[in-house]
Amino acid sequence: MSEQETRTILEQHRQSIDNIDAALIHMLAERFRQTQAVGELKARSGLPAADPERESRQIERLRQLAVSARLDPDFAEKFLAFIIREVIRHHDSIAGRSPR
Numbered sequence: 207m208s209e210q211e212t213r214t215i216l217e218q219h220r221q222s223i224d225n226i227d228a229a230l231i232h233m234l235a236e237r238f239r240q241t242q243a244v245g246e247l248k249a250r251s252g253l254p255a256a257d258p259e260r261e262s263r264q265i266e267r268l269r270q271l272a273v274s275a276r277l278d279p280d281f282a283e284k285f286l287a288f289i290i291r292e293v294i295r296h297h298d299s300i301a302g303r304s305p306r
Contacts, residue, residue, distance in 0.1 A: 237289070238296070245297035255297030261290055 207215075248255065265283055272282035 234289075238293070241293045242296065242300070245293070245300040248297055249301040255294045255301060255303070264290070 245255070247253075265286055268282050268286045269279040272279040
């Protein structure tokens, strides 16, 4: 394969990666819009920011999805744990509590 062919294929892969990254950002933005609404509802109802039972179910569900998608389930769990920490921080802020 020539250097030019390699560069062309590399650019195609990179363009695909850029498109996926953009989709991820849009999906995360929508997810946080939904969790914002959940946080507001929890604050109005006096519910705690964290829901460890739901978090455990979500982590297990995501680990299973990761296995099905041939993605490292440990990576998927770390990714979701980061998102959950951010959501709880936002929920605490909405409720007027010091973020954790």
